[in-house]
Amino acid sequence: MRLMNRLNYPWTEASLSDANAFDFNVGDPELLANEASAHRLGDLFIAEDRSTDEQSNSSRSRVLRMVASALQLHQRLDLPKTPYSAMMEFGDRRTAIGSDWKGCGAVLDELGRRSPNPVICARLLDLAWLVERSRVDAGRAAVLAYVRVADGMLTRELRHRDYDSDHRPISEVKSTLRRGLQICELLRLREDDSNFMALRTFCLASADQFESEGDSQGLLAMMNLALDYELDLPERCAPRMEVAARGFSSGTDPHSVCDALVGAGRAWRRAQDTANYEKCMLEASCRMAEHGRALGGNLSGSHFVQQAIDLLRGLSSPDAKASKRELRIELIRLQSAAEDEFGTFEYSFDLSELVKAVKDRTQGLSIEEALFLLAAIHRPRPTSVIEEEAMEGMRKHPLGSLFGVQQHDSDGHVRFRSPGTDMRKIDPAALEHAIARQEGIYRETVVRGQIAVVVYQLASEHSVTLDEVFPLCRESPFVPPDLTETFSKGILAFLHGDMTSAMFILTPLLEASLVYVLKGHDVDVVRHDEDSGTQEDMSITQLYKNHRGELEAIFSASVVDDIERVFLARSGPGLRHAIAHGTTSDGQAYSGDSIYACWLMWHLCLVPLFKERFEARGRGSEADATD
Incomplete structure (x- = not known):
C-alpha cells in the first residue's frame, strides 16, 4: 500500500505509450487470471514493481503502480457518483482516490481492455469512464466486465481469497452486480440497451438458480438488486423474498431472516399491498423477539425486543397493535431485571x-x-x-x-x-x-x-x-x-x-x-x-x-x-x-x-x-x- 502526499501521485504517471508497451506477465499467471479479489491482485502488481530490476521511473514500473493503486482503492457503493476513496489516510498522506486519474482515461481504457482478468478490466474501465464521462463505451464495457466477474465467482472460475472453496462469495457477487447497475443508472441504460439487458438477465437467471438450489442468501441478494433497480415487478420480488426468509436454517443469524422479511415487506408496500406488507413486518418482529428471548439474558433480550418493537412502527392492523402492547410490557420487565444481571461491560483475558x-x-x-x-x-x-x-x-x-x-x-x-x-x-x-x-x-x-x-x-x-x-x-x-x-x-x-x-x-x-x-x-x-x-x-x-x-x-x-x-x-x-x-x-x-x-x-x-x-x-x- 502506497501513501503519498497531495503533491506526489506516482500512480498517475503512466502514459498511453507505456500502456501500449505493457504486458500483463505479472507474478503467477494462474493466480493473475483466476483471482477475484481486487486487493490481492493489487498485491501482485506491487510485488512485481518491487522485484523488477528496472529503475523506479521506467515505463513498466509506472504502469504497475497505476494498476496496483487502482485495484486497491476503497470502494464506496453508497456513493455511486464517487465510489472510490482512499484505502488509508494519515495526516497529509493518503493512498489513491478515483479522481487522481483525471486526464488518464485513455491509459486506463487501454489497460482495461487488454487485461487477462475481468476484475482488473472492470475496475480500470470503470475508472476510465468515471474520470472522463465522455468515454461512454468504457462505461458500457465495464458493465459487461462486472457481469463476467460475477459469473466467474459463481462458477468458481474466479476464486476470492476471503472465502473458502465450499462457499460462494455471495456478498462480493452482489457488490459487483450493484456497481454494474449503478453505471447503467448513471448512463441511463434501460430495457432498450443490450448491456443493461445482459446484466438484468444475469441477475434474474442467478435468482432462479439460487432458488432451485435452496440458496436463500443468494436469492435474497438478487431480489434486493431486482427491487432496488426495478429489474422485476415488486409483486414478483416479494414472494421470492419470503421464500428466501423461510429457507434460512434455524441456526442462521436472525438478522438475515428479518432482512429478508423486511425486504419482502418493502416490495409488497411498493406493490401497494398493505395486508402482505404488515404480515411480513409482523413476522419479522416475532422472529427478532424470539431471538432475544432465546439468548436468555435480560439486557441482550431487551436489546432485541426493542428492535422488534421498532419493526412494528406505523402498522395499524389489530394484530400489530396487540403485538406492540405485549412487547412493550415484556421490554419493561426485561429492563427492570437487567440491573441484577449485568454489572459491567468487561470480560477478563490476558493480552x-x-x-x-x-x-x-x-x-x-x-x-x-x-x-x-x-x-x-x-x-x-x-x-x-x-x-x-x-x-x-x-x-x-x-x-x-x-x-x-x-x-x-x-x-x-x-x-x-x-x-x-x-x-x-x-x-x-x-x-x-x-x-x-x-x-x-x-x-x-x-x-x-x-x-x-x-x-x-x-x-x-x-x-x-x-x-x-x-x-x-x-x-x-x-x-x-x-x-x-x-x-x-x-x-x-x-x-x-x-x-x-x-x-x-x-x-x-x-x-x-x-x-x-x-x-x-x-x-x-x-x-x-x-x-x-x-x-x-x-x-x-x-x-x-x-x-x-x-x-x-x-x-x-x-x-x-x-x-x-x-x-x-x-x-x-x-x-x-x-x-x-x-x-x-x-x-x-x-x-x-x-x-x-x-x-x-x-x-x-x-x-x-x-x-x-x-x-x-x-x-x-x-x-x-x-x-
Missing part, C-alpha cells in the same frame, strides 16, 4: 503478549479476528493507578507543580486553570492538570504503538467494508438500533483513516449510546422542564452529574473516567465540546487524542460481544480467550 508483539500478532488474522483484536488491544486503566502515577511524577519534579497553569483555546481564551501546589496539600485542579498531561502522553503511546499498528495492518491485508463492520455494530447492545448504520459508517471511516469523518460522526453518538444503555437498565434519563412543560433526554453532562453511579455499575469506573477525560474534561482534549461547538481545527482529528477517542467507541461497541464470541468458539480455556 500482554499481544501488546508486546502487536504487528506480528495481527498478521494473518481474518477480518473479524483483527477487528476484535483492535477493540481489545488496550483497556482503560483504573483511576487510582493513574492518580498515583501523576502524584509520583509531581514528587519527582516538584518545581513543575509550584507554578500555576493556564490552558488556552485556539482564540487565546482560558479554558482551564490550575493553581500552584506542593506535595503537603495537593490542589485538586493541579492534580487534574497533571493527570491530563500524563494521559495525553500515554494515549499518544497507545495510539502510535498499538492502535495505529493494528489499523494499518488490517488495511494492508484486508479490504474492510461496511459488510464486515455493520453486523458487529448491529449485535452490540452499546449501539442504538436506529443509529446502527451511522455508527458503522463512523467506525469504517476510523478504520480507513478518514479521521475527520470518524470524529464528527462518532463523537455525537457517544451521548446517544449512553442514553440507550441507561434506558436498557431501566434508568430514567428524561429531564423535565417545569417552566416550558417539556421533556427531553438528559445531555451527557447531566448523565454524568445525575447517574454516574449507574454508569459505573454498567461500564466500570475505569471506562467512565476514561470517557470523561477524553470527551468532557476541560483539562483534557475536550473533544465533545470542540466537535459540538466547532472549535476544533482541521488537524485535530488526526491527533492521538482523537484517534484514541474513536478507538474507545469501537472498544465499547465490541466488549459486550467478547464473552458470547468466546463461548461460541467452544467455551475453551483461558488460552482460547487470549487468542
Whole structure:
C-alpha cells in the first residue's frame, strides 16, 4: 500500500505509450487470471514493481503502480457518483482516490481492455469512464466486465481469497452486480440497451438458480438488486423474498431472516399491498423477539425486543397493535431485571503478549479476528493507578507543580486553570492538570504503538467494508438500533483513516449510546422542564452529574473516567465540546487524542460481544480467550 502526499501521485504517471508497451506477465499467471479479489491482485502488481530490476521511473514500473493503486482503492457503493476513496489516510498522506486519474482515461481504457482478468478490466474501465464521462463505451464495457466477474465467482472460475472453496462469495457477487447497475443508472441504460439487458438477465437467471438450489442468501441478494433497480415487478420480488426468509436454517443469524422479511415487506408496500406488507413486518418482529428471548439474558433480550418493537412502527392492523402492547410490557420487565444481571461491560483475558508483539500478532488474522483484536488491544486503566502515577511524577519534579497553569483555546481564551501546589496539600485542579498531561502522553503511546499498528495492518491485508463492520455494530447492545448504520459508517471511516469523518460522526453518538444503555437498565434519563412543560433526554453532562453511579455499575469506573477525560474534561482534549461547538481545527482529528477517542467507541461497541464470541468458539480455556 502506497501513501503519498497531495503533491506526489506516482500512480498517475503512466502514459498511453507505456500502456501500449505493457504486458500483463505479472507474478503467477494462474493466480493473475483466476483471482477475484481486487486487493490481492493489487498485491501482485506491487510485488512485481518491487522485484523488477528496472529503475523506479521506467515505463513498466509506472504502469504497475497505476494498476496496483487502482485495484486497491476503497470502494464506496453508497456513493455511486464517487465510489472510490482512499484505502488509508494519515495526516497529509493518503493512498489513491478515483479522481487522481483525471486526464488518464485513455491509459486506463487501454489497460482495461487488454487485461487477462475481468476484475482488473472492470475496475480500470470503470475508472476510465468515471474520470472522463465522455468515454461512454468504457462505461458500457465495464458493465459487461462486472457481469463476467460475477459469473466467474459463481462458477468458481474466479476464486476470492476471503472465502473458502465450499462457499460462494455471495456478498462480493452482489457488490459487483450493484456497481454494474449503478453505471447503467448513471448512463441511463434501460430495457432498450443490450448491456443493461445482459446484466438484468444475469441477475434474474442467478435468482432462479439460487432458488432451485435452496440458496436463500443468494436469492435474497438478487431480489434486493431486482427491487432496488426495478429489474422485476415488486409483486414478483416479494414472494421470492419470503421464500428466501423461510429457507434460512434455524441456526442462521436472525438478522438475515428479518432482512429478508423486511425486504419482502418493502416490495409488497411498493406493490401497494398493505395486508402482505404488515404480515411480513409482523413476522419479522416475532422472529427478532424470539431471538432475544432465546439468548436468555435480560439486557441482550431487551436489546432485541426493542428492535422488534421498532419493526412494528406505523402498522395499524389489530394484530400489530396487540403485538406492540405485549412487547412493550415484556421490554419493561426485561429492563427492570437487567440491573441484577449485568454489572459491567468487561470480560477478563490476558493480552500482554499481544501488546508486546502487536504487528506480528495481527498478521494473518481474518477480518473479524483483527477487528476484535483492535477493540481489545488496550483497556482503560483504573483511576487510582493513574492518580498515583501523576502524584509520583509531581514528587519527582516538584518545581513543575509550584507554578500555576493556564490552558488556552485556539482564540487565546482560558479554558482551564490550575493553581500552584506542593506535595503537603495537593490542589485538586493541579492534580487534574497533571493527570491530563500524563494521559495525553500515554494515549499518544497507545495510539502510535498499538492502535495505529493494528489499523494499518488490517488495511494492508484486508479490504474492510461496511459488510464486515455493520453486523458487529448491529449485535452490540452499546449501539442504538436506529443509529446502527451511522455508527458503522463512523467506525469504517476510523478504520480507513478518514479521521475527520470518524470524529464528527462518532463523537455525537457517544451521548446517544449512553442514553440507550441507561434506558436498557431501566434508568430514567428524561429531564423535565417545569417552566416550558417539556421533556427531553438528559445531555451527557447531566448523565454524568445525575447517574454516574449507574454508569459505573454498567461500564466500570475505569471506562467512565476514561470517557470523561477524553470527551468532557476541560483539562483534557475536550473533544465533545470542540466537535459540538466547532472549535476544533482541521488537524485535530488526526491527533492521538482523537484517534484514541474513536478507538474507545469501537472498544465499547465490541466488549459486550467478547464473552458470547468466546463461548461460541467452544467455551475453551483461558488460552482460547487470549487468542
